[in-house]
Amino acid sequence: xxxTAPRNRPENPATEPAAGTPKTLGAGSGAGGGTAPGxxxxxxxxGGDPASRGRTTIADxxxxxxxxxxxRDVVGVHAMGGGLARTFGVVRDRVPGGRSxxxxxxxxxxxxxxxxxxxxxxxxGVSISDVARAVRENVIxxxxxxxxxxxxxxxxxxxxxxxxDEEEEAPEPRLQ
Numbered sequence: 001x002x003x004t005a006p007r008n009r010p011e012n013p014a015t016e017p018a019a020g021t022p023k024t025l026g027a028g029s030g031a032g033g034g035t036a037p038g039x040x041x042x043x044x045x046x047g048g049d050p051a052s053r054g055r056t057t058i059a060d061x062x063x064x065x066x067x068x069x070x071x072r073d074v075v076g077v078h079a080m081g082g083g084l085a086r087t088f089g090v091v092r093d094r095v096p097g098g099r100s101x102x103x104x105x106x107x108x109x110x111x112x113x114x115x116x117x118x119x120x121x122x123x124x125g126v127s128i129s130d131v132a133r134a135v136r137e138n139v140i141x142x143x144x145x146x147x148x149x150x151x152x153x154x155x156x157x158x159x160x161x162x163x164x165d166e167e168e169e170a171p172e173p174r175l176q
């Protein structure tokens with residue numbers, strides 16, 4: 001993310017917990033007021049609507065995983081991340097359980113909003129603007145549907161184009 005935060009970043013960034021700390025959603029943990037006549041006893045005794053009792057927190061990494069999966073689903077996206085991150089990622093992908101879904105994705109999560117930065121590699125021959133638009137739409141739909149957070153922005157950086165005759169960057173194995 002850039003050093004100067006745009007005005008449409010998540011609300012109250014100064015009061016946000018440190019990066020990687022789960023963020024909280026919802027109406028807090030206070031009791032709801034009185035109950036209407038005819039309301040079951042369990043609601044009256046426990047203090048209000050069950051949906052308002054407690055808090056839900058969503059970590060940055062959760063949003064990053066959702067966005068990463070949604071971006072990879074778009075036709076024309078060859079890979080996520082750029083340069084060095086992709087090189088290490090190719091090695092990590094070969095280790096069972098080592099695939100990083102969050103490579104190339106950075107999320108800032110507030111209480112009710114989130115902003116995302118994605119770095120992608122596109123296939124040669126596709127319209128970059130069409131791929132970027134499709135990625136943005138798919139990511140916004142997935143994140144908002146699964147988390148209930150409002151996605152205020154999805155910034156996309158295209159770091160490379162995968163040519164048809166290029167092989168994946170994989171370092172030579174050290175052992176033979």
